[in-house]
Amino acid sequence: MASEMAAIAAQLVAPGKGLLAADESNRTIEKRFRSVGVESTEATRRDYRELLFTAPGMEQYISGVILFDETIRQATADGVPFPELLAAKGVLPGIKVDKGLVDLPFFPGERFTQGLDGLEERLEDYRQRGARFAKWRAVIAVSDRLPTLPALRANAEALARYAGLCQVHGLVPIVEPEVLMDGSHDIEACFQATEATQHELFEALARYRVAFEHLILKPNMVLAGADCPRQAGPEEVAEKTLQCLKRTVPAAVPGIAFLSGGQSDTTAAANLKAINQRAAQVGAPWPLTFSFSRALQAGPMAIWRGQAENRAAAQQAFLDRARLAAAAVAGG
Ligand code: 13P
Numbered sequence: 001m002a003s004e005m006a007a008i009a010a011q012l013v014a015p016g017k018g019l020l021a022a023d024e025s026n027r028t029i030e031k032r033f034r035s036v037g038v039e040s041t042e043a044t045r046r047d048y049r050e051l052l053f054t055a056p057g058m059e060q061y062i063s064g065v066i067l068f069d070e071t072i073r074q075a076t077a078d079g080v081p082f083p084e085l086l087a088a089k090g091v092l093p094g095i096k097v098d099k100g101l102v103d104l105p106f107f108p109g110e111r112f113t114q115g116l117d118g119l120e121e122r123l124e125d126y127r128q129r130g131a132r133f134a135k136w137r138a139v140i141a142v143s144d145r146l147p148t149l150p151a152l153r154a155n156a157e158a159l160a161r162y163a164g165l166c167q168v169h170g171l172v173p174i175v176e177p178e179v180l181m182d183g184s185h186d187i188e189a190c191f192q193a194t195e196a197t198q199h200e201l202f203e204a205l206a207r208y209r210v211a212f213e214h215l216i217l218k219p220n221m222v223l224a225g226a227d228c229p230r231q232a233g234p235e236e237v238a239e240k241t242l243q244c245l246k247r248t249v250p251a252a253v254p255g256i257a258f259l260s261g262g263q264s265d266t267t268a269a270a271n272l273k274a275i276n277q278r279a280a281q282v283g284a285p286w287p288l289t290f291s292f293s294r295a296l297q298a299g300p301m302a303i304w305r306g307q308a309e310n311r312a313a314a315q316q317a318f319l320d321r322a323r324l325a326a327a328a329v330a331g332g
Contacts, residue, residue: 002211002213004170005172008092009133009172009213009215010254012172013287015329018062018289018329019063019064019094020052020292020322022066022297023071023095023096026070027100032297036306037305042070042074045074046071046074050077051311051314053085055319055322057319061319061322062091063091063092064092064093065092066096067131069095069096072126072130072131073129081129087130094132095131095134095135096136097134100115102114107151112158113136115136115162120169123171124169131171134166134172135218136158136175140177140197141182141183142179142182142193144185146193147197149200152200153200155177156177157204159177163205163215167215172214172216173216174217174218174257175216175218176218177201178219178259179194180261181225181226181262184227185228187236187237187240190240191240191243194219198247202248216255217257218259219258221261222241223261237274238278241275242275242278242284246284254287256287256289257291258272258275258289258290258292259293260295263294265294265296265321269295269321270328272290273328273331276329277331290328296318299317
């Protein structure tokens, strides 16, 4: 099982490829659909995901797709289950296994990710449905008084327990501690929050005996808050992001796949490109790729708008963004 997990992790971060996160919960996809005037129903969600997964040649750029519980059970209009469709293209199917965020009592503004109860049974079921990796997202808020140490520790602990369970069931855990870009904090505040988050995370992973060799880290890039008047350019983002990761992420980790976190598609790709260019100059022990949702999907979804006649154009827009992100992995 260990060698299978090592092979899956390597395949996920294969040169020039990255991940498509298509694991939006029904609540999240409803919000995104509403913004482009589409009603969210099981059928519209299925149609939209089929559009992405059947985009011709997407497998040139996409190594794995993260699915949602509903999506892993769905099939193409012709009846091919989505995990089967992806696997036939050489794309690894994965699954989001956390159950979303709740407020952390007594810590205003901080959240905790739930979903450990019953996780073992769900992992086994997902594996049988074709999943080869899993994802769990924790969120960390930044302000002049956040994050607090208890919030960092509670989330790190849950991520470590999730990751251990995944490895026992032969699924590669994608460990996602997202330091949010909401707010007016500067890039230095993001750096400090991200450094503290990763320190707590890898300490907890070690304590729970999780194999660093068999996980993928999905971090935020180190960025100024969205409302900060001084936005950092790609060179500064690259410098700070690599400095932060080098301080905190063991070299044994086989790969890092960044989330986009609300950056536009072009900004996310420009920052990923700068990160890889800098890594080529100063050295980095891990491949650095993408695991984007919004930066790959916002454009195509706005073109699609639920209309069958826009399908081909939306697929092309998705492929264009995937190509851009994949090129950024090579620093090009
Ligand atoms: P974004 O790229 O939109 O941040 O989404 C990535 C993701 O999977 C969040 O859990």
